[in-house]
Amino acid sequence: MLLASPHSVRRQQILDATFEVIKREGIQETSIPKITNVMGVSKGIVHHYFKSREELIELSRRRVFRLRHRGFLARINRAETPSDRLWAVISLNLDAKYLEPGFCRAWVSLSSQATEHRPFARLAKILRRRERSNVIYALRQLGHHTDVEEQALGLRMILEGMRHRAGFMALKCSPEVERDHFLLYLRHRAPKFDVYTALTTRH
């Protein structure tokens, strides 16, 4: 096994610290001094590894979403039935790591910045398209054929709404409660989905 070099470990630490600041304050407010404050290191170190604030934010966001995608692949690879596949997409969004205030706020901040910054917009678009096609594929495999597009839209609306709640509403609820609401929703909107899948899957 190849050991990670100190150089790359340091880079990753800085990228992780950057995302911590984004979660707490939003992209607009994220600055190099705030990042070095979190890490307790000098500003010079960050400049040694990264060209600019923009590069830092961009790479940190990529790292987070790469890890998130890995989580998705692990889920989808274990999926055996169409219900498993649909649940792989949904349960990733319900993961306590991703359904917590910080991540959900960062998510909205990214969406907001995406309207002004091209690279953000491109990645956001790819993510959304991928999620959408995964949902549609799983629904078709489940045997839903009419109005699949509309069903997928409804599911994605709920996923976004959950993040809105976790990030911004005073009345929060746990991922488990959110999951139960989702299952009730699926019972009517995707009747062929096997609820047992969701209740027995362990991640």
Next chain:
Amino acid sequence: MRRASISQIRRLELENVVFELIGESGIRGLTIARMAQHAGISKGIVHHYFRNKEELITAVVRHGNRVYSDGIRERLRLSKSPSERLWTIIYGQFSSEVFQAMHLQYYLQVLETAIQYQGILRTYNAVNARGRLNVAFALRSLVEPNEVKTTTHTIWNLLEGAWLLAAAEPNLTKDQLLTSVAAYLKGSVPRFDMSVVERMPPR
């Protein structure tokens, strides 16, 4: 009716000016100085009504809500059934005065600034809670008492999710979004009278 005081009238006027101003400079470009320049009054007067940027953005939240409430008031007054009330509340969020490309961007930007400013988040939550209360009230005679909370939860997730998705994916139409909400009501709120949707069709 009690007459509004001069100061109340003035505040309302200024809140309208805030809304005009963000059309030019966006939420982030909102400052007391720009505000004074735009309204042709002294900074001191603006400062008397809005102490800082946070209060200016809070005014945007209130103004947005007022546009929404004014839009549905008459229809709510005339509505004859709980189904009609419920659909009016939902439909109002997608009316042509409210659901505009610019407003979707403001929505994202307000949320983004709320990450940092607690005062904005508080006002946003107060407005939000009133909206949910209205939904819950209309639902009381449409679902069993123990289902009101759950159904309100899901409707609210769908509505906020619709706004977040629409802000990120400009090709989504309000027609598609409303259709998804209606499909949920059809499946999960059996006493919901679908004919009101036909009378207030998605388009």
